[in-house]
Amino acid sequence: MADNTPVNGMITDAVTQANVKVLGDAPAMAMGSLFQSLAHSHGILYENAVSNQQQVGISSQAATNQGVIQVYSVDTMAGAVATQKIATSDVPDNMLSLLSALKATTGTAVS
Secondary structure (H helix, E strand, O other): OOOOOOOOHHHHHHHHHHHHHHHHHHHHHHHHHHHHHHHHHHHHHHHHHHHHHHHHHHHHHHHHHHHHHHHHHOOHHHHHHHHHHHHHOOHHHHHHHHHHHHHHHHOOOOO
16 A cells, blocks of 8 residues: 555555556557558558559550550551552563663663
């Protein structure tokens, strides 16, 4: 029991015990607060990771879409047909004959 004071000894003992209890609980409360803060930080970390994955998914879909648009915008069959028609026609031979005639009139050699 505490020393005799103007306050009742049982009151001072109760206050002292309450203070000791608070001091005893402080490390546990601090660790609990630390764990809650850590859990909250991890939650935000995972939210950001999911958000980044969603953004990458959207970007990859947009890139794939642009690639498909570029592939479909090239009319490959029409280009192949036109090239085949030019290659089998007399146009290249006529162009070479015209070029030879032009070079002959200017006096330069055909290369």
